[in-house]
Amino acid sequence: MKKMVSKILVIMLLVCPLLTGCKSDPEYDKAKELFDAQVTRIELQIEEKEKEIKNAEELLSFDKEELDKSTETSLKNTIESAKKIEIDIPKMPREVKDINEKTKVLEAIDITEEINDLKSAQKLLEDSRKKYELLLNPTSDFIIERLKNVKDIDKIEAVTEEKDPNGNLNKPGGYTTQVYFSSPLVKDEYGLFTGDVIEDGTDCGGSVEVYKTVSEAKKRNDYLSAFDGGILSGGAHTVYGSIIIRTSGELTASQQKALEDAILNALTEL
Structure with a gap:
């Protein structure tokens, strides 16, 4: 009976690390946390970029005159550039070393500038339209x-x-x-x-x-x-x-x- 219990304990010790919920590896957990954080950050940026593209296209759909005609062209070009951005988020590897390497790759991905370009181009067009309205039969x-x-x-x-x-x-x-x-x-x-x-x-x-x-x-x-x-x-x-x-x-x-x-x-x- 004692031999049977010993065998069961040995098997559990061998199998436990392979099962979810068993004793965790701090190094692995930290690597996974950093990897997931970068994935979340990038996904939020992609979501924001798509939202701004939608807002920009809606703005262009309104048939309004602008004082500076180049502002509409600039926004169209900015939208096209933003649409060409393709980001491939990799799956998380198994090994800690590989996870850390992929995390560094993800850290280099940042489309904040492109998102801000979309916002700025929209603002310029909106302001140009407001300025034009000031020139319509003023007092x-x-x-x-x-x-x-x-x-x-x-x-x-x-x-x-x-x-x-x-x-x-x-x-x-x-x-x-x-x-x-x-x-x-x-x-x-x-x-x-x-x-x-x-x-x-x-x-x-x-x-x-x-x-x-x-x-x-x-x-x-x-x-x-x-x-x-x-x-x-x-x-x-x-x-x-x-x-x-x-x-x-x-x-x-x-x-x-x-x-x-x-x-x-x-x-x-x-």
Whole structure:
């Protein structure tokens, strides 16, 4: 009987390490813990990447205009790059040495940068769309407040029905507001300016013309283009949304561009 019990104990000692729930190997357990932690981390990153791709594609599905057209293209390219990322998570080996080696391989896998790229590209597109919306038939009060933040602008005044040189305020196809401004960049060498920005017109600095629709603004801009390069030219003019930013013909081309950019940035600041 004693011999039988001894044999059973020997068998249990030999078999126990092979069975789950028997005495554990601390080195193995630690290796497994580190391996599993890396697998979990990577799986969460893959899940987040797929979520951001879905969010980005949903954002693109909305038919909205953006101020900077490149933001939509950039997001599409970022999505394509993210989709090409393939991660193969290996099964955990049996031996501690092999487990540790695989864990090191897993530690090198990190797609945080790609996930952040997706988020950043979405943010840029969202902001670009918000900026464009600010340029859709804004009020004169809004424009005046924003122009106050432009360094190279002095006096600012919006036209009224009583004081409207072109007489097109709120008429069919006409502007809903026009805000004139003067600029210290324009030098009145011959004393031709009166000091009244509306009377002096775009020559003393420029203006922001606002229309109800984008098509009306483009039509007006086409009309202004007919005078470009001639004696009747009113200076530079560019359509953004349903507004036209105009800058004085008395400025150099680089000054016109710099002033126009400053005005656009002020009008679209979020």
